[in-house]
Amino acid sequence: MTAANQTTATPSSAPRPAQAGGAPRGGRQQAPTVDPVRILRQHAWLLAGSAGVGLVLGVVAHFTCLFLYPLWGGSVIFEIRPEVTGAKDAVTREIVQDEAIARLGQTESQKMMSKSILEAAMKAPDVGMTKWGQHYTTVDERIEKLEDTLRVGHRRGTQLFTVTWRTWDKSDVPVILNRVADTYMSARDDEENSRTARSKSQFETKKAQVEESIRTLKSEIQDFIRKKGITAGKESDLADQRSSENLARLRDDTIRDLTLAQARLDSIDRKIADQRFEDEDRRNALDDPSIRALERDLQQIQVALNATRERFGEDHPQVKELMQREAAGRARLKASMDEAMSRNLLADKINFSQRVIGLKSLVEKQTEDLSTSQKKLQDLTAEISALDALKEQLAQKELERNDLQDLITQLDLLQAREDARRVRLVQRATTPKEMDFPQLKFMVPGGAVLVLLIVAGILFLREFLDQRVKQPSDLAGVGGARLIGVIPDIEEDPAAPKAAELVVHDSPGSTTAEMFRQFASAARKAMDAGGMRSIAIVAAHPAGGATTTASNLASSLHAIGRTVAVVDANLRRPRIASVFGVDPDAPGLGDMLAGRQVQPQMSNGIAVYGPGTPESRVYERLSTDEMRRLVARLREQYQVVILDLPPALVAGESMVVADCCDGAVLVVRAMQDQRGLVAKFVHQLQETHAVLIGTVLMRPEHTVGGYFKKNAELMAEYAKPAGTETKA
Numbered sequence: 008m009t010a011a012n013q014t015t016a017t018p019s020s021a022p023r024p025a026q027a028g029g030a031p032r033g034g035r036q037q038a039p040t041v042d043p044v045r046i047l048r049q050h051a052w053l054l055a056g057s058a059g060v061g062l063v064l065g066v067v068a069h070f071t072c073l074f075l076y077p078l079w080g081g082s083v084i085f086e087i088r089p090e091v092t093g094a095k096d097a098v099t100r101e102i103v104q105d106e107a108i109a110r111l112g113q114t115e116s117q118k119m120m121s122k123s124i125l126e127a128a129m130k131a132p133d134v135g136m137t138k139w140g141q142h143y144t145t146v147d148e149r150i151e152k153l154e155d156t157l158r159v160g161h162r163r164g165t166q167l168f169t170v171t172w173r174t175w176d177k178s179d180v181p182v183i184l185n186r187v188a189d190t191y192m193s194a195r196d197d198e199e200n201s202r203t204a205r206s207k208s209q210f211e212t213k214k215a216q217v218e219e220s221i222r223t224l225k226s227e228i229q230d231f232i233r234k235k236g237i238t239a240g241k242e243s244d245l246a247d248q249r250s251s252e253n254l255a256r257l258r259d260d261t262i263r264d265l266t267l268a269q270a271r272l273d274s275i276d277r278k279i280a281d282q283r284f285e286d287e288d289r290r291n292a293l294d295d296p297s298i299r300a301l302e303r304d305l306q307q308i309q310v311a312l313n314a315t316r317e318r319f320g321e322d323h324p325q326v327k328e329l330m331q332r333e334a335a336g337r338a339r340l341k342a343s344m345d346e347a348m349s350r351n352l353l354a355d356k357i358n359f360s361q362r363v364i365g366l367k368s369l370v371e372k373q374t375e376d377l378s379t380s381q382k383k384l385q386d387l388t389a390e391i392s393a394l395d396a397l398k399e400q401l402a403q404k405e406l407e408r409n410d411l412q413d414l415i416t417q418l419d420l421l422q423a424r425e426d427a428r429r430v431r432l433v434q435r436a437t438t439p440k441e442m443d444f445p446q447l448k449f450m451v452p453g454g455a456v457l458v459l460l461i462v463a464g465i466l467f468l469r470e471f472l473d474q475r476v477k478q479p480s481d482l483a484g485v486g487g488a489r490l491i492g493v494i495p496d497i498e499e500d501p502a503a504p505k506a507a508e509l510v511v512h513d514s515p516g517s518t519t520a521e522m523f524r525q526f527a528s529a530a531r532k533a534m535d536a537g538g539m540r541s542i543a544i545v546a547a548h549p550a551g552g553a554t555t556t557a558s559n560l561a562s563s564l565h566a567i568g569r570t571v572a573v574v575d576a577n578l579r580r581p582r583i584a585s586v587f588g589v590d591p592d593a594p595g596l597g598d599m600l601a602g603r604q605v606q607p608q609m610s611n612g613i614a615v616y617g618p619g620t621p622e623s624r625v626y627e628r629l630s631t632d633e634m635r636r637l638v639a640r641l642r643e644q645y646q647v648v649i650l651d652l653p654p655a656l657v658a659g660e661s662m663v664v665a666d667c668c669d670g671a672v673l674v675v676r677a678m679q680d681q682r683g684l685v686a687k688f689v690h691q692l693q694e695t696h697a698v699l700i701g702t703v704l705m706r707p708e709h710t711v712g713g714y715f716k717k718n719a720e721l722m723a724e725y726a727k728p729a730g731t732e733t734k735a
Contacts, residue, residue: 065454
C-alpha cells in the first residue's frame with residue numbers, strides 16, 4: 008500500500024496559521040544568564056583542588072611573612088565621657104546613641120592624628136631610642152608613617168574608642184602608642200584650660216562693665232531724686248493723690264448742689280409766671296401774723312353767723328349782714344394769701360439766685376484747684392516712673408552681674424572637677440604577648456579562600472565571556488528561541504546506544520530515545536495546533552545534528568501512526584539515505600526538481616526521498632518555485648513531511664527551503680553555536696513563511712549529571728522488561 012493511499016490529503020491552497028505553536032516574532036536577544044550552581048558542580052574537583060592548593064600556599068605564606076615581615080600590635084583605649092551640663096550637677100548626662108559616640112570618637116581621632124600632635128610626640132627622646140625611631144630618623148618620616156599605620160576605631164555598644172598600631176618590634180609598641188596618647192591628652196588638657204581661661208576672662212571683663220554700669224545708674228538715681236525733690240518714701244505721693252481725690256469729690260458735691268439750686272430756681276420762676284401755688288406755698292403763707300389775724304377774724308364772724316342763723320333763721324337782717332361780713336373776710340384773706348405767697352416766692356427766687364451764683368463760682372474755683380492738683384500729680388507720676396525705670400535698669404544690671412559671677416564660679420568648679428574632662432585615657436598600651444601578623448589560624452584558611460575565589464572568578468569570567476551555547480539556560484537569553492527539546496550525548500546515556508541517528512527505532516529504551524520522544528511530542532502538539540504538515544529541520548553549522556533530529560522525529564511520529572516522508576534537502580552533503588539504509592544515489596529530490604516522477608524508498612514504514620542521482624543535485628533549484636510546489640504536493644500525500652536542510656551558515660538555500668514549509672525547528676549544537684548566531688537564525692526563521700516551532704539543543708555539556716543523571720538512570724531501568732528491574 009502506497010503512502011498516497013494511507014493519507015487524507017489537505018488542499019495545498021489551504022491557509023496556514025502564521026504563529027500557532029511557535030515563538031513570537033520579533034524576539035530580541037537578552038542578556039546571557041549564568042547558572043552559578045551548574046558552574047560550581049561542573050568544576051567541583053577543580054575548586055576542591057584550588058582550595059587544597061590555597062591551604063598549602065597559606066602555610067607557605069605564613070612562614071614567609073613570619074620570617075620577613077612579622078608585626079606586633081597594641082592599642083590605647085579612651086573613654087568618651089558624658090557631658091557635664093552644670094558645675095553643681097551631681098551626675099553627668101548619659102550618652103545613649105552609638106552614632107553620637109562614633110561621631111565624637113571620629114572627631115577626637117582626627118585631632119589625635121593632626122600634624123601638631125604627631126610632631127610633638129615624634130620629637131620626644133624616648134621615640135628616638137626605639138628601633139622604629141632609629142629606622143625613621145626624621146620627624147617628617149615618622150609622621151608620614153604614623154599617618155598610614157595608626158588606626159582609630161569605636162567599640163560599638165560602648166563609650167570607648169581605641170587607637171591601634173603595629174610594628175615589627177614588640178617593645179616599640181607601648182612606647183610609640185603611649186607617647187602619642189600622652190601628647191594628645193596633654194594638648195587636650197591645655198586646650199580645655201586655655202578655653203576655660205578665655206571664657207573666664209571674657210566673663211570677668213563683662214562683669215566689670217556691668218559693675219561700672221551699676222555705679223553709673225546709682226549716681227543717676229541720686230541726682231534725679233535731688234533734682235526733682237522726690238521724697239524717699241511713698242507717703243507724700245499717697246497724700247498728693249488723696250488730696251486730688253478729695254478735691255474731685257468736693258467739686259462733685261458742689262456741682263450736685265448747684266444742680267439742685269438751679270432746679271429749685273427754675274421751679275420758682277415757673278410758679279411766678281403761671282401764678283400756680285402749691286400747698287407748701289400756702290403753708291408758708293399761713294405763718295405770716297397778718298394772715299393769721301385775718302384767719303381769726305374770719306373764724307369769729309363764722310361763729311357769730313352760725314349762732315345767729317340758728318337763733319333767727321336765714322332771712323333775718325342780722326344773718327344777712329354777718330354773711331356779707333364773712334364774704335368780705337374771705338376775700339381779704341385770699342388776697343392777703345396771694346400777696347404773701349407771691350412775696351415768699353420772690354424772696355425764694357432772690358435767695359436761690361444768689362446760691363446758684365455762689366455755687367457756680369465755687370465750682371469754677373474747685374475745678375481750677377483740681378486741674379492744678381492733677382497736673383502736679385501727673386508730673387509726679389512721670390517722675391516716679393522715670394525713677395522706677397532707672398531702678399529697674401539697676402536691678403537688671405545687678406542680676407546680670409550675679410549671673411556672670413555664677414558663671415565664673417561654675418567655670419572654676421568645672422575646671423576643678425575630674426569628671427568634667429570629656430575624654431579620659433582608660434588603658435595604656437602594654438608590650439604585646441601575641442604576634443598580630445601573621446597568624447596561622449588566619450593565613451591558612453585565608454589562602455584557601457583567596458585561591459578559591461580567584462579560580463571561581465576566572466571560571467565565572469570565562470563563563471560570562473564565552474558566548475557559546477552550552478546549557479539549556481543559555482537559550483533563555485535569546486528572544487524567540489523557545490526550547491522544546493534537549494538531547495544529551497549518547498556517551499552519557501546509561502543504555503549506551505551505538506548511534507544517535509535512529510536511536511528511537513534502534514534503542515527505544517535509552518535515555519536519548521526518550522528525550523527525542525519528548526521533543527517529538529512537543530513538536531507534534533505545535534504542529535497539530537497550527538495545522539502544520541511540512542517541517543524544516545535546520546542547523547547553523549555542519550554536523551550540528553539536523554539529520555539526527557530529522558530521522559528520530561520521523562521515527563517518533565511514524566510510531567504513533569502518522570504517515571511520514573523524510574526529504575534530504577541537503578544536496579551538498581546528503582546523509583538521510585545512508586541513515587535510513589537506502590540507496591543514496593537513487594532518484595530523489597534532485598530528480599523531482601528536474602520534473603521527473605520519483606517513487607520514495609521505504610525504510611521501516613517511512614518514505615525516504617534521497618538527494619537524487621548525482622547529476623541531478625543542483626542545489627540552485629532549491630530556490631525555485633518548483634521546490635514550493637513540490638513541498639505542497641508532498642503535503643497532500645503525507646501527514647508529515649520532514650525536510651533535512653543544509654547548515655544555514657554555509658548554505659544560503661536553507662532559509663529559502665524553510666520558507667516553503669509550514670514550520671521549522673532550529674537545531675543548536677552545544678559548545679559550537681554562539682548565542683548571537685542562534686539569535687540571528689531565529690530572527691531569519693521568524694521572517695520566513697514557516698512558523699518557528701522552537702529549538703532543540705544537541706549534546707549540551709555535562710547534561711547527564713545531578714538530577715538529570717538520576718532521571719536518565721531511572722529511564723533506563725524502567726525500559727527493561729518486567730521482572731528484570733533491580734530491587735532497591
